[in-house]
Amino acid sequence: MKIVNQGIEKIDAMALVTGKPVYTDDLAPENCLVVKVLRSPHAFAGIRDIDMAEALKIEGVECILTYRDVPGNRFTMAGQSYPEPSPYDRLILDQMVRYVGDPVAVVAGITEKAVEKALKLIQVSYDILDPVLDPDKALDHKSIIHPEADYHAREDIGNDAKRNLCASGEFLSGDAETEFSRCDVVVDRIYHTKANNQAMMETHRTFSYLDLAGRLVLCTSTQVPFHVRRIAATALNIPQSSVRVIKPRIGGGFGAKQTLVSELFPALVTLKTGKPAKMVFDRAESFTASTSRHEMKIRVRIGADRDGHILAIHMDTLSNTGAYGEHGPTTVGLSGHKTMSLYNMARAFKFTYTVVYTNTLSAGAYRGYGATQGTFALESAVNELADRLSMDPLDLRLKNILKPGDSVAAYYGETIHSCALPACIKKGREMIGWNQKFPFVNISNTKVRAVGAAIAMQGSG
Amino acid sequence: MQITCRINKREFIRDIEPDLLLIDFVRSLGFKSVKRGCDTSNCGLCTVWVDEKPVLSCSVLAARVNHKAVTTLEGLEEEAKEVGWFLATQGAEQCGFCSPGLIMNILAMKAEFKNPTTEDIKQYLAGNLCRCSGYESQLRAIKNYFDLQGVAHENC
Ligand code: FES
Numbered sequence: 061m062k063i064v065n066q067g068i069e070k071i072d073a074m075a076l077v078t079g080k081p082v083y084t085d086d087l088a089p090e091n092c093l094v095v096k097v098l099r100s101p102h103a104f105a106g107i108r109d110i111d112m113a114e115a116l117k118i119e120g121v122e123c124i125l126t127y128r129d130v131p132g133n134r135f136t137m138a139g140q141s142y143p144e145p146s147p148y149d150r151l152i153l154d155q156m157v158r159y160v161g162d163p164v165a166v167v168a169g170i171t172e173k174a175v176e177k178a179l180k181l182i183q184v185s186y187d188i189l190d191p192v193l194d195p196d197k198a199l200d201h202k203s204i205i206h207p208e209a210d211y212h213a214r215e216d217i218g219n220d221a222k223r224n225l226c227a228s229g230e231f232l233s234g235d236a237e238t239e240f241s242r243c244d245v246v247v248d249r250i251y252h253t254k255a256n257n258q259a260m261m262e263t264h265r266t267f268s269y270l271d272l273a274g275r276l277v278l279c280t281s282t283q284v285p286f287h288v289r290r291i292a293a294t295a296l297n298i299p300q301s302s303v304r305v306i307k308p309r310i311g312g313g314f315g316a317k318q319t320l321v322s323e324l325f326p327a328l329v330t331l332k333t334g335k336p337a338k339m340v341f342d343r344a345e346s347f348t349a350s351t352s353r354h355e356m357k358i359r360v361r362i363g364a365d366r367d368g369h370i371l372a373i374h375m376d377t378l379s380n381t382g383a384y385g386e387h388g389p390t391t392v393g394l395s396g397h398k399t400m401s402l403y404n405m406a407r408a409f410k411f412t413y414t415v416v417y418t419n420t421l422s423a424g425a426y427r428g429y430g431a432t433q434g435t436f437a438l439e440s441a442v443n444e445l446a447d448r449l450s451m452d453p454l455d456l457r458l459k460n461i462l463k464p465g466d467s468v469a470a471y472y473g474e475t476i477h478s479c480a481l482p483a484c485i486k487k488g489r490e491m492i493g494w495n496q497k498f499p500f501v502n503i504s505n506t507k508v509r510a511v512g513a514a515i516a517m518q519g520s521g
Numbered sequence: 522m523q524i525t526c527r528i529n530k531r532e533f534i535r536d537i538e539p540d541l542l543l544i545d546f547v548r549s550l551g552f553k554s555v556k557r558g559c560d561t562s563n564c565g566l567c568t569v570w571v572d573e574k575p576v577l578s579c580s581v582l583a584a585r586v587n588h589k590a591v592t593t594l595e596g597l598e599e600e601a602k603e604v605g606w607f608l609a610t611q612g613a614e615q616c617g618f619c620s621p622g623l624i625m626n627i628l629a630m631k632a633e634f635k636n637p638t639t640e641d642i643k644q645y646l647a648g649n650l651c652r653c654s655g656y657e658s659q660l661r662a663i664k665n666y667f668d669l670q671g672v673a674h675e676n677c
């Protein structure tokens with residue numbers, strides 16, 4: 061085995077460790093216009109008027125662009141393949157702002173100082189609207205976050221924007237309610253996971269210029285250059301052949317860069333002015349005006365007979381996609397399909413989901429892509445079930461997990477060809493000293509040290 | 522205002538704005554190894570040396586280095602390759618964005634410690650955040666690096 065089990069050095073290792081200029085901001089031309097964005101201080105508002113007379117007087121300010129200066133094509137910034145499941149619910153700049161941080165105006169200038177001064181001098185008057193902040197109250201709220209007539213979904217995702225419903229659906233296999241009625245024990249719990257930030261070390265950044273053929277070149281810190289090209293073309297209303305995307309080495313992404321974030325602002329400036337432009341998000345902006353993990357509230361019902369045979373699982377996920385639907389219709393699916401599938405011995409599965417808009421930061425992609433939230437919920441419920449059955453939680457899992465050759469009901473009926481989960485569970489049990497430590501050992505009069513378990517799966521080729 | 526300083530042994534005389542930060546100053550002169558991760562003096566990515574002492578260049582005014590010597594990773598190419606090789610063989614330079622700042626501090630630690638323990642290493646590098654590695658690979662690499670420097674470090 062010359063290759064397998066041997067370390068290999070990455071081809072760019074030495075460039076990285078000697079600090080060579082390989083990242084987006086290291087490559088930007090010196091004469092780029094500095095681009096920054098004025099952001100909404102309101103969670104939900106209509107823009108009545110933008111007065112930029114004073115701001116435009118600042119020396120070094122090149123342009124200030126507002127909703128009047130952008131194409132009217134709605135689009136999604138989610139980096140996803142045809143037919144793009146996320147709804148077309150955005151403009152680069154819109155007359156309606158839908159979360160604290162939504163862009164109101166793009167300012168470009170020769171120096172950062174000039175741009176910052178101009179940002180302070182722009183006067184915006186808003187018609188403040190009643191925001192929807194609680195995902196539990198979003199559906200059929202009297203405030204409609206996306207009332208626009210040209211809003212549309214590209215495929216059937218169970219969408220109804222008038223109800224603040226980004227997506228919904230259900231999956232059934234077997235007769236869950238009948239199986240629940242046969243169970244000796246049913247656990248029924250709601251688990252709530254919060255929005256998190258991916259927090260890669262390199263914040264979002266992009267520079268743009270026109271090349272010798274007049275093509276718009278976007279050099280950007282992204283995980284999805286091919287999608288950036290198509291989305292930028294749609295958003296800017298130019299042909300894809302007029303856009304070239306360069307993705308240099310990136311300083312981490314973790315899903316944050318699976319959505320367009322900084323790209324379109326400098327792109328717009330370059331198209332308007334013909335000049336190179338650059339936007340670098342600061343850390344605060346990366347937290348408040350990018351995309352997060354979807355906050356989810358997941359109700360799990362799981363039932364078993366008294367010997368620990370799981371008969372039925374029902375997961376009902378409420379996912380908060382925030383102000384825009386980036387990855388909303390797709391992440392939610394993994395909260396059920398990538399979790400229940402592990403318990404393939406169950407006779408019935410039910411998965412229902414609702415993805416709602418709220419006036420909060422748009423959610424997006426983040427490692428695990430929805431499976432993370434679902435795993436926390438279902439695995440917690442399985443542990444509670446073990447407790448109710450007075451069974452060891454590892455034994456309960458070994459009794460119910462999928463086996464090679466199974467057709468996996470909750471995973472689109474696909475056949476699983478290999479699975480080493482029982483061996484993993486056994487090895488994990490041994491390594492952590494489970495049998496000596498479960499459920500806990502007293503380490504003093506006031507403290508115990510406990511062990512717990514969870515299993516998870518990920519898809520692969 | 523005008524300042525005179527040496528960066529990586531080369532002299533620079535420049536007119537600067539009084540509020541210019543050291544990180545933006547050195548980057549504008551082409552020393553792009555210096556990275557900004559947080560802009561709140563929390564991440565260590567912007568570490569450079571001023572008169573051989575590590576500082577966070579995002580939190581130091583360029584004016585402060587007047588008549589001083591600044592070192593960035595570009596000025597330590599050979600040392601960076603050496604430390605970097607240990608990081609690379611442990612897969613500790615994943616996105617690599619944190620590597621220059623980390624290496625600046627590893628080299629500073631080497632100048633201060635003959636015999637760093639695991640605790641010393643952890644403490645010295647507590648201000649160097651990395652989002653990719655989980656730190657275990659970095660710790661292995663750093664221990665290997667010190668071991669092979671002929672420095673007997675105690676395993677604890
Ligand atoms: S950028 Fe200086 S400490 Fe993070």
Ligand code: FES
Nearest residue numbers: 615616651652653
């Ligand atoms: S390797 Fe990516 S942040 Fe450290």
